[in-house]
Amino acid sequence: MSGNRSKLIKGVAWIGLARVLVNALGFISLIILARLLMPDDFGLVAVALAVIGIVGVISEFSLSKALVQRDKLEPAHFDTAWTMNVIRGAIVAVVIALLAAPIAAFYDDERLRDIMALMAVTSFVVGFQNPKLAVFERELQFHQSFVLSLAGKVVGFLGTVGIAYVYRSYWALVIGPLITEIALVxxxxMLFPYRPRITLSRYKDLLSYSIWLTFGRWVQALNWRSDPLVLGYFFSSQLLGQYSMGNHVTNRTIGEIAAPLKQVLFPAFARIRGDAARLRSGYLRSQGVLCMLCFPIGAGFAVLAPEVVVAAxxxxxxxAVPVVQVMCVIRMLQMSENLDAVAMATGHTKEMFGRDFRVFFIRWPCVLLGLWLGWGDPYSLLLGAMLGRGASAAVNTWLNIDLVRKITTISVADHFLAVWRPSLAAGLMVAAxxxxxxxxxxxxxFDxxxxxxxxMIPVGALVYLASLxxxxxxxxxxDGVETETIAIVLSMVTKLSARFRRNKIAG
Structure with a gap:
């Protein structure tokens, strides 16, 4: 257990460092692009990205998750995964290219035809990524993910910003991702030398685990990636650009803060899935840490959104301010439970598909009702859509927590005990x-x-820490997350002090 915990902490540290640097570059890139380009550019590309996202996810087989979850792997498993991904990439590219003309005609904008044609090439490139990277995740070795994420982001940042600066065109948002994917592949x-062999001999082994995840991702694609397509029918491209920017800002900040811990929890839970007591303990500790770190940032970002948007x-x-505010609240609700990691680790992928199906049929009626209530001026329409998203997120979070209870011994009360202290402290921070x-x-x-x-940022931070x-x-x-955090910090201080003493003696 101590070995797994040590690997988990190191994994979170590596991924956390990668996320900090990647998101810093991403946020800087977003700020530069927001100032060089216009809302219309983001709205236009958002429509194309939605189409590509839906087609891509519908053809996704979640093969990397299957490679992580399996107990025994043979070279044929990796070769099969590589072959299936390449075939998928080719099919996706063809479908996107065929959809380019109809989509351009539907939205009456010929620019979409060329945008989607180039995005088809990007989708094809993605299929060639090395499947053996799953070995690193499987063994909780995440420093390679640090190198991969940072290298791709640096190359993409330079390409995207460079094109935007020279041409001041939406093409920066299209060519940049292609450059990034080429670098990632x-x-x-380079990180894991691998010579692929074309075969489909292990497709049944991989699909037996990933099939329900695949079905779930199909529903997720319709649920989450279709926003620009549906809202683009009601919004102008300018308003859709504001909506897309609000989502981008939130995803680049609040949405990524929890990613380091969430990324390592699936393989960590998979290792202890047969021990209910350890799984319960690990889940609740991780949720406590996640909420303690993320709630103040999410709440702070929401309350400071008017200043952050203008300044950045x-x-x-x-x-985009109300979009950022509502999205921050939605992210905080989603962080209060972690159904995905525990369900995938224990093999409850069918239940996850049912969750995705249920989310779809709760979310979209709420969003459409919000649009109807906000019908009139553009601001009211945007606000209505966001309030609909918020209402559906609250309902679905409660149902997700109940689903965790059904597949584990973790109750709704356990979730409440893990999050009530950081929730109250974050509320006091917002009030201050x-x-x-x-x-x-x-x-x-701006000034x-x-x-x-x-x-306000230092005041909010001090109030949160003092309240907590x-x-x-x-x-x-x-005993709880505070005790766990203090123990981790003291352990790190002790190790650093011992290393300093050894270096001093050696010197």
């Missing part, structure tokens, strides 16, 4: 920020927004 073979993106993006905002002597332009952030400590002490310093 090349680096994947510019005043032309102010309609809202209280000081009206008395700050700064305007709402004023920056000065507001300089004051006060709640913990007030409840008798019970």
């Amino acid at each position: 090349a680096v994947s073979y 993106l510019g005043e032309k993006w102010q309609l 920020v809202l209280a000081i905002r009206p008395i700050l002597p700064f305007g709402t332009d 004023g927004s920056v000065l507001r952030l300089v004051v 400590a006060a709640i913990w002490f007030g409840t008798g310093r019970r």
Whole structure:
């Protein structure tokens, strides 16, 4: 157990470092692109990306997850996965190319034809990525993921920003991902040399696990990636660009914060799936850490969204503020449970498909009802759609927690005990920020927004930490995420101190 825990912590550290650097580049890139390009550019590309995303996910077989979950792997498993991915990439590319003309005609914009043609090439390139990277995830060795993520992001950043700076065109949003995928494929073979062999001999082994995940991803594609297609029918390209930017900002920040821990939990839970007590303990500890770290950032980002959007993106993006705020709340709700990792680790992929199906039939009626209630001016329409998304997220989060209870011994009350302290502390932080905002002597332009952030961010952080400590002490310093965090920090300090002493003696 201690060995797995050590690997888990190191894995989170490597992935966390990669995410910090990757997201820093991503956020810087987003800021630069937001200032170089127009909302119409983002709205246009969002439609094409939605089509590509749906077609790509519908053809996805989740083969990497099957490689991680299987107890015994042979070279033929990797060769089969590589062959299936290449075939899939070719089929996706052809389908996207065939859809280019009809999509351009439907939205009455000929620019979509050429955009989708180039995106078809990107989809084909993705299929060649090295399947043996699953070995690193399987063994909880994540420093290679650090190299892969960073290399791809650096190359993509330079290509995308360079094209945007020179041409000030939406083509930067299309060519940039192609450059990124080419770099990722090349680096994947540098990290793990592999000579593929064309075969489908193990397709039954891989699909027996991944088939329900595949069905689930089909529904997810219709659920999450179809937003620009549906909303694009009601929104102008300008308004759709605001919506897409709000989603991009949230995904680049709040959406990625939880990724390091979530990425390592599936292989970690898979190792202990036969021990119910250890699985329960690991799940609750990880949820406590996740919520303690992410809730203040999500709540803080939501309450500071008016200043962040103006300071980072510019005043032309102010309609994206409610999108960012609602998306932050949705992300916090989703972080309060981790059904995916525990369900995949224990083989409950059929239940995950049922979850995805249920989410679809709750989410879209809520969004369409919100659009109907907000019918009128563009802002009300956007706000109605976002409130519909928020309402559906609240309902589905509760049902997901109940599903965790059904497939494990982890109850709804267990979830509440894991998250109530960081939730209360984050709420007090938001109240403090809202209280000081009206008395700050700064305007709402760029300079004023920056000065507001300089004051409100430290105040919010101090209030959250003080509140969390006060709640913990007030409840008798019970064992929980705070105890676990203190133990990890002390262990790291002890190791660093010992290493420093050894280096000093050796010197």
